[in-house]
Amino acid sequence: VTADNTSNNDMTCDKIEQILHCRHIYSFDTNKQRLPCLAHVINLAVVALMSSITKIANVATTTAIWEYDPT
Known part of the structure; x- marks a missing residue:
């Protein structure tokens, strides 16, 4: 859950993508998916x-x- 401004949401999405890619899960794309x-x-x-x-x-x-x- 993110409850702050857009830059924190973007940083969270980037981190999620990094973690998933390290685990060879490529279904999360920060260009297509966002956390509200x-x-x-x-x-x-x-x-x-x-x-x-x-x-x-x-x-x-x-x-x-x-x-x-x-x-």
Whole structure:
């Protein structure tokens, strides 16, 4: 897991590639594969979750406004 800036992610990928090549495993290519930043992945998940919750809340609020009977 990487949770810092791009240069640390790049360095981690390079090290992983070196270790795997020493073991004659050539399936990891740093030009094609990247490790996402954990903080960025969490942020994307939270944004997706919150947008879903907000849409549900908006629908409920809109429905409540139109169905409101002051009597």
